[in-house]
Amino acid sequence: MTDPIDVLRSHVQSVALLERPHTDPADLVAAITGAGAPDIANRSTGADRSNVVALRCSISTAGGWFQKLECELATAESHFPHIGNAISA
């Protein structure tokens, strides 16, 4: 059998290649720095680095937390129905 470390490395790096953030980098920069994001710029001036921006980022994505968890559960259950049933139980 192939060295488990090599198997793990190959798999994890393959998975990582499929992962893409849902936020465009330019939008992320604008949301955090306030530059180019009208809704945030109205609340903060220029390059304000206050925690308000962090809080706003958290709030804007927090709604997706449970939905994402449900999606992951659904995906896992499709691969392992018996385990999925155990989780549901």
Add this chain to the structure above:
Amino acid sequence: MTSRHADQVGGGAHARFTALVHEHQRGLFAHVRVLYPHADADTVVNETFTAAWQRIDDIATDGAATWLRATARNIVQNSRRGERRWQALNDKVARLAPVALSPSPDHDAGIELQIVMDALASLSVSDREVLLMTALDDLSSEDLGEILGVRANAAKVRVSRARARLRAAVADRTEPPDQGGTR
């Protein structure tokens, strides 16, 4: 590179931060998805870069990837403390998610992978973390130590022991139970 030099060549903190996001956002997102599948990766990445913006003058260019991973880890750990009621469920998801994300390997490789992932799931959270971290990125002991908040030597030992435990767990699942047991 010093922050002053970065300002001179990159047009200031905003330009430096923009470059940081463009260079590291995707890698950090993948890191969070693999290491902390129970967490909302977008939220963690957003909060990590928010912290980076607040500390942009203190982040060394050549150490940015490590700084971001250490910060993301802290954010995940802090968020965990407020979510104890979800812990059991999240642990189950965390164990299943890496397998569920498998990009359909061929049959033999799939069996090997299944055994390795099953063995990985049997290890402690701490072992899984260092194994996934070092599998995903070629981290030096110094970088790994910085992310984990321990000395480089301690990080090196932790990796070595975790790898030994993974190999042993895989061996338990592949070797016949009565191998060499004839009398």
